[in-house]
Amino acid sequence: MDHLTVVDHPLVQHKLTIMRDEATSTAEFRRLLREISQLLAYEVTRELPMTTKKIKTPMVEMDAPTLAGRKLALVSILRAGNGLLDGMLELVPSARVGFVGLYRDEETLEPVQYYFKAPSELNDRLVIAVDPMLATGNSSAAAIDLLKKEGAQNIRFLCLLAAPEGVARMKEAHPDVPIVTAALDERLNEKGYILPGLGDAGDRMFGTR
Template sequence: MKTVVVDHPLVRHKLGKLRDISTDPVHFRQLAGEIAGLLAFEATRDLPTEAVTVQTWAGPLQVEHVRGEHLTLVPILRAGLGFLPGVQALLPAAPVSVVGLRRNESTHRPEGYYQRLADRMEQRTALLIDPMLATGGSAIAAIQLLKDAGCPRIKAIFLVAAPEGLRALEAAHPDIEVYVAAIDQRLDENAYIRPGLGDAGDRLFGTPVD
């Protein structure tokens, strides 16, 4: 599995602010979106382009365009929605596919409760969006759902990932690509990423932390 840590001064700076518990939801969303855009920039370096001719002030000129129909953005509900605007700022024409997952309290495994995918998934590259990769269970399930829909190429972006989650993801889906701002130290006994960000969903949306 190709794993890229986007090691850039701006990413490190913004991630440091996200880790600060005094960062309020407004600034947390802003910073998360900015990092998402930087990660998406790296993840889309190899997007195919097509030549088109435009009319410039000096006459016709052949330029390159990225075709939005080659892509779909896939946030995992709910935290992925807070990560989405930063990616959409770069790829405004890409349709958004939505995947909702929740944990089955009996099996402790993620189960899908909602999905709405773009058409022609078999022709698209999917950019999976979720702030955190902890155990990897949700990402593994979401990627399998995309593969079952015929999606031939999948890339995932996360703010932070735990080594345990990356290993599980590679074991399940070695053919995908992962782009992260940081690989953190470990999971604790409650499967929280350390040092992590806390509950990214609660911090993004301003809901009480359990």
């Protein structure tokens, strides 16, 4: 799976184990999701374009490395994507932010759109779409469809957990979009939830049912 990167850093895996535990509180789950998103962000932004600018240190002048091009765009797939978004914004506070509102029809497992707002000039930005769970892949593929229609050309997808079914669906729909995740789990159950998974990420973030 050359389009899939699993971040196996010990801190990522340790924090993910705590998040999977059903005994972990809502507050702790939110805190860990924010922390793990920052660790995943290092991987998904690894190839950001660079240039140099002249600065003066307390010692000498130098040509120092700095980010090049337009500021990247972070796009949260609501509602659970906001948990990853918050942590990434702490790392990249100048990023532009967009939102895709989708919910999954529990009968068909197909995505239903209810909101979409994207930054301008997506064609000139690295766009990182974020959603904790890549389950069936239908909502993620639909979100990428919307971003491409807005002109996005350089897109990456960041998630906490992925199922093989979702990875395959994304590869089929958007083979040009790399996926970065903390774990590739076993499979989906009959209701489209990831196994072993961690339950519904949104519910665990916000304490809802």
